[in-house]
Amino acid sequence: MQLSLNEDQTQILDFIDSLAKPFSTLPMHDVSLALESAELDEALVENGFLDVMAVEELGPVTAALVVERLARLPFAVEAAASAMVRPLIDPELPRPLCLMEEGKTRKPLRFLRPGATVVVAGPSGVKSFTATEEMIAPAQEDTLYGYPVAFLTSLPDAMTSHDVDAAEITRAWRVAIAAEAAGLLGAALASTVTYVSERKQFGRPLATFQGMRHRLAEDQVMTNTVYWMAMRAAGTGSQADAAMALQHAQEAAKRVCYDYHQFLGGMGMTLEHPLHLWTYRLKLLTAELGGRGAQGLAAAEALWS
Amino acid sequence: MQFEWTEEQDAFRHKIRDFLHANLPDGWEKFSEHGPASPALTAFAREFCVKLADAGILFPHWPRDMGGDGLGPWEQQILAEEMWIAGEPRGGQYMNVNWIGPTLDKYGTAEQKTRYLEPITKGQSLWCQGFSEPDAGSDLASLRTRAELKDGNYVINGQKIWTSYAGLADTCFLLTRTSEDKKRGITIILVPMDTPGITVRQIPSLIGEGDIHEVFFDDVTVPESARFGEEGQAWEIVAYSLRNERLGIPRFTLARAALDRAVSMLKDAGDFDGEYVRIEAARCAALCEAAGTANYAVVQRRVDGFAIGAESSSARYATVMAERAVCEFVIEFLPEALAGASPYLKMHHQRGIVAGVAAGSAEIQLNIIASEVLELPREPR
Numbered sequence: 001m002q003l004s005l006n007e008d009q010t011q012i013l014d015f016i017d018s019l020a021k022p023f024s025t026l027p028m029h030d031v032s033l034a035l036e037s038a039e040l041d042e043a044l045v046e047n048g049f050l051d052v053m054a055v056e057e058l059g060p061v062t063a064a065l066v067v068e069r070l071a072r073l074p075f076a077v078e079a080a081a082s083a084m085v086r087p088l089i090d091p092e093l094p095r096p097l098c099l100m101e102e103g104k105t106r107k108p109l110r111f112l113r114p115g116a117t118v119v120v121a122g123p124s125g126v127k128s129f130t131a132t133e134e135m136i137a138p139a140q141e142d143t144l145y146g147y148p149v150a151f152l153t154s155l156p157d158a159m160t161s162h163d164v165d166a167a168e169i170t171r172a173w174r175v176a177i178a179a180e181a182a183g184l185l186g187a188a189l190a191s192t193v194t195y196v197s198e199r200k201q202f203g204r205p206l207a208t209f210q211g212m213r214h215r216l217a218e219d220q221v222m223t224n225t226v227y228w229m230a231m232r233a234a235g236t237g238s239q240a241d242a243a244m245a246l247q248h249a250q251e252a253a254k255r256v257c258y259d260y261h262q263f264l265g266g267m268g269m270t271l272e273h274p275l276h277l278w279t280y281r282l283k284l285l286t287a288e289l290g291g292r293g294a295q296g297l298a299a300a301e302a303l304w305s
Numbered sequence: 306m307q308f309e310w311t312e313e314q315d316a317f318r319h320k321i322r323d324f325l326h327a328n329l330p331d332g333w334e335k336f337s338e339h340g341p342a343s344p345a346l347t348a349f350a351r352e353f354c355v356k357l358a359d360a361g362i363l364f365p366h367w368p369r370d371m372g373g374d375g376l377g378p379w380e381q382q383i384l385a386e387e388m389w390i391a392g393e394p395r396g397g398q399y400m401n402v403n404w405i406g407p408t409l410d411k412y413g414t415a416e417q418k419t420r421y422l423e424p425i426t427k428g429q430s431l432w433c434q435g436f437s438e439p440d441a442g443s444d445l446a447s448l449r450t451r452a453e454l455k456d457g458n459y460v461i462n463g464q465k466i467w468t469s470y471a472g473l474a475d476t477c478f479l480l481t482r483t484s485e486d487k488k489r490g491i492t493i494i495l496v497p498m499d500t501p502g503i504t505v506r507q508i509p510s511l512i513g514e515g516d517i518h519e520v521f522f523d524d525v526t527v528p529e530s531a532r533f534g535e536e537g538q539a540w541e542i543v544a545y546s547l548r549n550e551r552l553g554i555p556r557f558t559l560a561r562a563a564l565d566r567a568v569s570m571l572k573d574a575g576d577f578d579g580e581y582v583r584i585e586a587a588r589c590a591a592l593c594e595a596a597g598t599a600n601y602a603v604v605q606r607r608v609d610g611f612a613i614g615a616e617s618s619s620a621r622y623a624t625v626m627a628e629r630a631v632c633e634f635v636i637e638f639l640p641e642a643l644a645g646a647s648p649y650l651k652m653h654h655q656r657g658i659v660a661g662v663a664a665g666s667a668e669i670q671l672n673i674i675a676s677e678v679l680e681l682p683r684e685p686r
Binding site for chain 2: 001002003004005006009061189193196197204205207208209210213214216217218220221224225226228229231232235236240241243244245247248251292293295296297298299300301303304
């Protein structure tokens with residue numbers, strides 16, 4: 001057991017922080033519903049941050065750390081699938097990567113666009129194809145989710161089959177989403193804490209009222225444990241750990257998102273404050289892979305079958 | 306980051322398990338239903354801890370200059386996990402090796418170390434901590450038990466409450482007031498429990514027999530040399546001790562073991578096929594593991610040489626959430642467990658109640674997290 005970051009991990013996270021610095025804050029009044037940056041994405045790819053999992057001395061925990069750190073940015077980055085699932089299928093698959101459960105075509109897919117790789121995992125194995133314009137229906141122009149999303153209208157006749165275990169891909173997918181959720185939870189909490197520490201009512205900061213302090217403290221407990229569960233699941237590679245990590249992350253997301261907007265009062269309803277970028281992404285992640293219930297069933301199967 | 310135990314740590318765990326297997330008597334599970342502070346378990350522990358001492362696993366985590374093997378925080382954690390999951394056969398003596406010994410070593414006089422450390426290392430002493438009072442629970446700093454220095458002796462008058470182990474303890478780690486300066490007016494005195502003027506009354510409790518007490522001090526007189534640390538130093542010493550104590554009992558391990566036991570009973574009864582029960586069981590398991598990871602993160606801080614800070618409150622609150630979830634799960638799906646069908650689940654339930662109360666209530670932990678982890682501006686007082 002050694003839970004401190006090693007030198008490589010510290011260095012990588014420091015490097016990401018400095019690279020992402022220009023993208024870490026937003027000018028007020030300039031926040032759209034879904035925010036992406038091609039420049040940031042390019043810089044991450046160029047510097048190999050999405051490929052750390054395959055490097056022997058770095059591995060899946062470092063990849064999870066990268067995903068968690070990037071999820072804290074106001075800009076949405078397609079990192080989770082590329083950094084933590086793609087290496088298990090084919091490291092050369094073109095990005096962005098969209099993960100889809102077999103048969104679940106009605107759900108919006110994050111980062112779906114022409115040229116994206118759609119990976120379909122399920123009982124008949126793991127397959128992929130490159131999305132083209134005619135397969136894609138854009139979501140309603142302004143979805144609330146903080147990610148670019150779109151729908152698949154059809155599947156191609158032929159897909160590339162991959163000789164990998166679908167259960168293993170689903171496991172890695174769970175860990176990747178849990179790591180992303182951990183970063184989103186951390187950023188949403190920090191953003192809320194800053195606001196309620198500054199905003200005064202009744203002559204004192206909102207954060208001095210115990211009704212709010214205790215709920216935020218409970219949220220800290222959840223956020224901290226989501227982080228550690230995600231890292232552990234990345235480290236152990238266990239099915240049970242992965243399912244519990246995502247179940248716990250989805251529970252946490254459900255618990256905090258509504259509260260945070262409420263704590264911000266009127267500002268929590270605006271697009272002028274960036275909080276929604278993290279919370280609405282979290283909301284969409286609660287639907288990932290069938291949601292809490294599906295993770296619970298998977299965990300129960302792994303733990304007690 | 307590395308989430309696997311090393312071979313040496315695994316071997317250490319197996320050594321403890323083998324010892325428990327060889328030294329816990331038949332019918333131990335039923336026996337452990339007696340609370341950790343019960344006369345039966347206390348008497349058992351007096352023999353059991355001697356055996357632990359002989360086998361070198363009573364305090365192997367203590368530094369070598371204290372007579373330990375210098376194994377460190379992970380081994381302390383493993384030892385505590387294996388003991389707690391087995392129903393804590395050390396009874397109240399777990400406190401000795403977790404925090405009383407190290408605190409004596411850090412703050413005690415040479416005389417106090419000589420007098421108190423040796424019986425601890427031989428598995429022969431039992432302590433109680435005289436902290437809470439009728440009007441000083443969460444607001445501990447308002448305690449009123451007074452110690453007055455007269456002619457080289459402290460004369461103590463007052464009352465303590467909720468004191469675990471007081472009925473059978475040899476020595477009390479007692480917080481007293483020596484001046485009106487709130488936190489800086491509190492002083493620790495080590496009081497032999499057979500000193501004239503001490504009256505102990507047991508309070509019937511949900512935790513089990515002999516667990517909590519009222520303790521009355523009427524002109525209890527001890528020499529000035531019984532003072533521990535300086536006058537007014539208690540708050541600093543207690544903060545140091547409690548941060549160890551909050552992690553001292555790895556409650557999440559017993560909660561997880563109780564959950565596994567409950568699931569096994571449900572499976573035997575054919576009642577573990579429904580989706581709801583399975584999802585709920587997994588949610589409880591996730592909360593136990595979550596508490597485990599939070600506790601481990603704090604242990605790592607100790608390994609890295611940092612003093613334990615407010616993150617122990619976060620780990621403690623995660624533990625409270627896990628205990629509560631498992632207790633509720635058992636009652637919802639296995640109500641018969643607490644009515645005779647499972648001594649082990651009843652034992653867990655009784656001990657689980659304590660998590661959100663002892664070593665600072667859950668709400669106090671939330672206050673600490675708010676102020677010291679989130680760094681929220683403080684409430685006006």
